[in-house]
Amino acid sequence: MTAFDLVVRNGRVATAADLFEADIGVKDGVIVALGRGLPKGTRDIDAAGRLVLPGGIDSHCHVEQTSSSGIMTADDFYSATRSAAGGGTTTIIPFAAQHRGMSLRTVVRDYHACATPKAVIDYAFHLIVSDPTETVLGQELPALIADGYTSFKIYTTYDMLKLNDRQVLDVLSIARREGALTMVHAENHDIIAWLSDKLMDAGLTQPKFHAVAHARTAEREATHRVISLAELVDVPVLIVHVSSAEAIEQIRIAQNRGIRVFGETCPQYLYLTEDDLDKPGFEGAKCMCSPPPRDKANQQKVWDALSQGVFQVFSSDHAPYRYDDPEGKMKHGSNPPFKKVANGVPGLEARLPLLFHGISEGRIDLHQFVGLAATNAAKLYGIYPRKGTIAIGSDADLAIWDPEKEVTIRQADLHDAMDYTPYEGLTVKGWPVITISRGEVVAEDGKVTEERGRGQFLRCDRSPLARS
Amino acid sequence: MTAFDLVVRNGRVATAADLFEADIGVKDGVIVALGRGLPKGTRDIDAAGRLVLPGGIDSHCHVEQTSSSGIMTADDFYSATRSAAGGGTTTIIPFAAQHRGMSLRTVVRDYHACATPKAVIDYAFHLIVSDPTETVLGQELPALIADGYTSFKIYTTYDMLKLNDRQVLDVLSIARREGALTMVHAENHDIIAWLSDKLMDAGLTQPKFHAVAHARTAEREATHRVISLAELVDVPVLIVHVSSAEAIEQIRIAQNRGIRVFGETCPQYLYLTEDDLDKPGFEGAKCMCSPPPRDKANQQKVWDALSQGVFQVFSSDHAPYRYDDPEGKMKHGSNPPFKKVANGVPGLEARLPLLFHGISEGRIDLHQFVGLAATNAAKLYGIYPRKGTIAIGSDADLAIWDPEKEVTIRQADLHDAMDYTPYEGLTVKGWPVITISRGEVVAEDGKVTEERGRGQFLRCDRSPLARS
């Protein structure tokens, strides 16, 4: 047995199924040994009293992406990956987002150009398909899927992104043939637009009306519709950022019927409510995202669905727009109507601690946490077993957690480029104290230590769960 | 007590709730007395051993209407109302159908011009709204509602008729404000169009592929969507011609949740299946309608929903296109692809016997029959108590049924202008032997006896069930 570059020693190692005490021997960035009393490595980290978990995978985040209304996210690949690393995440899967008229190939090339020199941790890409032309569907998409871009997101809302049902069917049909996984933002566009117009006409323009416009019924409707379309084509589909009990119920019903529907939710639906959008002045804009947070009772339903397995994936949907910034939430003034405010909240760094906190509250168990934090996404998106677990042959992407450490979340301590976090002041129990990417410590005690550009691009295999 | 113009004597009188032996005294077309041993009238009909039921109301039929693809129905108001009368129906509610670009006012005027000189029995009109312009929604529709056209149908499919979700919201919003009842043809257009194109491209053009294109999932999807839109606006909605167990389930779920959703089904979903579209040559076209009949197991679900009260209305959806006719099913040739065939089946005359047959089979009881045949529609569409029941003050619209008479349905015996019936050769138990409209016998022993033009237009009140 060769000498180890790194040994993480004496920790309690957890996977999505198991918990055991072991040392982890790392060589060339890969886990090569699990045992007790492993020989000393070039570097030894003592994890006694700590949990050693797979590094997190944030499989839904928007990085260095221009929104469909033309606002650039505050985070680029450097700040985003630093922030991720600070929160125990070792892989991100942001989007290469097509705007209409663009070539998907070009889009992908451009995002690589952004990521390559800056990423601190590894990354893959989902595509966003907003313009499913014949060329896109017939040539670019199949070729990109073959090249390792095996998942893509489509939208049922947003003027510049939404596909109509027929386009959704076309896209799902390609996904089926090529074995790609389709992610869907499911809200009924017409409901939102119609309500928004009524509200705007009535002068009801404050941030809180964003939550009114994005009615729960709009989410339920689109969720049922998308599931119906996927059922018709007989292809798996993932409903992203599910916010409401109504949408959860639709997913659950479909799953019980044997339809292959996957679900994703996000921390904002566990910790925020629509009341957070109803604050003096423009403050509420800090918690505006789509779909919006709902109410207290709904938070419980989201936790329940996490613990019951309705959701397979837990992402941040990090969409960072600074609050007090003419390129952020205030792009259209210091108190613009809600339709003019960039949608999105940050969460790359807080995501895992917010979920981990649920363990101490008895809402989920440690293995569910690992599955939701990393393993399920790795499998779903075709980067398992390289990523997402602690096993022989996997990348040594690890997060060492102090399960007892209580931390009050403060923007000042986070590593993204934002000027606020919606979770400011929230105290959670459990924190990732060391983050390791391919055997290298990238964050430790609140400091991100690794340089830009070390992150590697991950080609994704076709999702084993997307087989027809 | 004045002398009676007509006494129907010794019958067993049934309403939606009651069954009793009584003579019915009629004066000036109105029921003025119920009792036993009423004095002789100008005319006496002995109904001993017979059931005396309210004359039927067929609240969904297409008469002298040009389809959106330009084909005129075979029946005009004369043949249609003769046929209705022959089947125990004394009121029809066909459509005044707007094509895009038309003024609703003009449409209504035109239909009146057709109906006035020809109708043998009474009639009201639903509107069809295919072009909800500002003028239509802002002026014409409210004015027409006030004038007694208090219900209208909208479509989620057909190229020239379909409204998008936003238009549906606009229309529902008007319906709510004005107290009108919205009827919806609920099938997902994009699914049907997408499947149709795939089928046509593959050369799968026979009538049976019509049933494939109009997938059950398409109906379920649109039903859920329309219910969601109505729930959002908080206004009642009626899903017409429901064909599938999946759509039934959506309606049932909504009703259980307290949403005001009404449902209608039709005889073709009780007696036909998709196999009837799969016959040698072009024969299957005779059973093509939208939504299409489903399978045998599904028929049972439709009966169950009738008996359990999921459906309130049972109509024919009479849409008569002759089979062997260049102006009918063969408009585009003797064996055109299914997309070129006019959708619809006749049923005005057979509707009630087909439903009544369910009594002898133990599927529904006599009172459910009366409700579905007449009373519920009268209430739903605002013509109750003038129509739809046997009560003091109501129009003397009666159907005298021989509950034991077995009849084999044959086109040769029917009174419409069709050259086929999809129920040819089917034997049913129970038949309306005399039909009386406002105290006048309009059909007797298989002969329609009344002259054209005696039918009167019925202004509808706002539906008491459409109150918000």
Add this chain to the structure above:
Amino acid sequence: MTAFDLVVRNGRVATAADLFEADIGVKDGVIVALGRGLPKGTRDIDAAGRLVLPGGIDSHCHVEQTSSSGIMTADDFYSATRSAAGGGTTTIIPFAAQHRGMSLRTVVRDYHACATPKAVIDYAFHLIVSDPTETVLGQELPALIADGYTSFKIYTTYDMLKLNDRQVLDVLSIARREGALTMVHAENHDIIAWLSDKLMDAGLTQPKFHAVAHARTAEREATHRVISLAELVDVPVLIVHVSSAEAIEQIRIAQNRGIRVFGETCPQYLYLTEDDLDKPGFEGAKCMCSPPPRDKANQQKVWDALSQGVFQVFSSDHAPYRYDDPEGKMKHGSNPPFKKVANGVPGLEARLPLLFHGISEGRIDLHQFVGLAATNAAKLYGIYPRKGTIAIGSDADLAIWDPEKEVTIRQADLHDAMDYTPYEGLTVKGWPVITISRGEVVAEDGKVTEERGRGQFLRCDRSPLARS
């Protein structure tokens, strides 16, 4: 046409389906004519501005019955039928209650002896079967069913009444063979006994703990179990006095599956809550019944189930035990533990006004009221069309309602033998101002006018709804 003994003139007559203006002509206690401008009768009552409804049928009440723990109800057949009449009810169906060891025949004879000289209005009897011996099942029950006692109640709880599952199967099997209708008090005995013992042991003996002991889960469990047993035997069953959303859901699920389950609820589940049992001292005993009232949200579910047709019958479950009386609630002292308190609340007189009040609140409509008040019970228990409707040939059992009259319920105004009503001080809209039994005014303006003993026994036909 013969002269009328009575004409009720100018009223708006409502049945379970219809509403029309008509005079009602009565001869020999029977409705013989409906019309307008009927000739004068021996007596004329002007009902202008009033609703004329079928007299109510209270199909679940305990009259002159000794409870299984040996307490006699406060009301005998005189006070009970007076009270019923005062509240617009013209027929009651109390129980001939077998205690173990008794012959059913003897029981029936004894109850007749009580009722014959005292009843002011007509009555039928349900049996209570607590001792299904071979003789009872093999001889007495079939013979009594043939004699017009076609329904019986069984219990899953109460020490001296409960049947085990096997006995229930035996009884249901007889019901199926003989065409009788089985009514079931469905609460899990062991749960109640086990909880009661725990509570009593802990000194938690106040009335409010009665509601704790009779857990909602106990009702749900027994409801599901009884439905299962009936489904196995393939025989209809009626769950009486359903109190909880959980039990409602079980009934609804079964009905949707096509199982013939009927449901009954009572005013106490619409207007009382468990908080009414939690009053200073022993006051809470006034609202103790089994099952107990639940919470506010549950009341809404009961209303919903009424309006959606889950319940067919609405009875009082009148079980009158005086409060401040050594033969009533205080039989075992002035503040006995809840296990020692007679279960039951009065409701014969308030039942219909409490339900009618739901019309003005928009919870049910007038026809649902009539169905629940009278028609459905008449049909279910085999006394239709003699009772339960306003139709030619039916008994002239009528209640003339002033729909606008607001009445505050006070025990002082009621006609039963009680010293309290649980609805004291509640104001309802709508009141029966005249009650007519077989053409005779038995109550008018709050006074019961008819003498004892005029009530007649009604043999019940086999329920048409209990056919297999």
Add this chain to the structure above:
Amino acid sequence: MTAFDLVVRNGRVATAADLFEADIGVKDGVIVALGRGLPKGTRDIDAAGRLVLPGGIDSHCHVEQTSSSGIMTADDFYSATRSAAGGGTTTIIPFAAQHRGMSLRTVVRDYHACATPKAVIDYAFHLIVSDPTETVLGQELPALIADGYTSFKIYTTYDMLKLNDRQVLDVLSIARREGALTMVHAENHDIIAWLSDKLMDAGLTQPKFHAVAHARTAEREATHRVISLAELVDVPVLIVHVSSAEAIEQIRIAQNRGIRVFGETCPQYLYLTEDDLDKPGFEGAKCMCSPPPRDKANQQKVWDALSQGVFQVFSSDHAPYRYDDPEGKMKHGSNPPFKKVANGVPGLEARLPLLFHGISEGRIDLHQFVGLAATNAAKLYGIYPRKGTIAIGSDADLAIWDPEKEVTIRQADLHDAMDYTPYEGLTVKGWPVITISRGEVVAEDGKVTEERGRGQFLRCDRSPLARS
């Protein structure tokens, strides 16, 4: 790093979450190293091309147990554990079964006396509680739970075993207080007894009527009832050997409501049907077990529930009674009535291959197999992480599977003491070619190689899933 006693080399190692290539280093019966290219051990096994899985845990089997009707199982601890080992199972959890009147302590002592000298592999014990006296509940059960017997089974049926609801509540209450896990055989006794008597009286005594007597409704009823009782007490419960879609639905509904209900099913419900009981002569007795197998469509529902996570445990319910044996199925003659036939089928050895076969058929995936075969049971019953997984520190209980090997099941090749297997002639894909218990090969190539008495007793921790 110390020298290894055993290295399993080059295999693909699977856990309930992960799949990776690694060598497994074993020392003193424990897994001490996972890596690649581990140094040679005392023994090396080459698992190239094979799957290395955790040894199976059969958590429901009856070994050397006298049934309540006095028939001893054919298998003692020697033959049973040999058979288990032959089928890839390394731990069994049979029952220490109390008959009424017995001391639980004595029962446990007796079973240990049987097991200690004979067991080839490790074992724990569930208790069977048939006589919950004050002493049993107050003293013996708590003491035994503390001693490592942390789960017990109770029955709702069988004359000599069944508890009534009140006893179930008492037992659940103790389970809650002590943190034990209650397993329930859920069938309604009265239904079965009532149907059996009717069938026997009618002379319908062949084996196939066993399936009629054990109606699906009986299982659904008891499942709902047991869940209700557990919900009331607020304690987890495990429904064992679930056979029907109806019972599955009840479990699923409860799980969705957040009730902690676990479910177990068995191979007989995946591969047998009630038709297997309907064979000429007495042959059907070979497939008689309780609950009985259902129909073909039901098998699919059981598979679905396995893959959807409704079931956590998959056991054999091995209850071996020889067919042609006066101490087995023919105890009461060569063709006794079904009520006289010992209930049960063997399955210890075939269990895992039958489940594994589902992988190749696409019904479950490999990780679900591992969970159902071993990991979930280990966690549920408190022997994890010692048993149930492949991880550092766990016992080296391994099964090496050839996933491609097709085997036709024949009794002649099995190692139990039976004279038949219900799966005779069935061909499955995938077979455990080597079984290793604590680092020792106990079975290899169809031969069980280890001597009697090496198996060790496992004290169980309180189930982490049974925490209140």
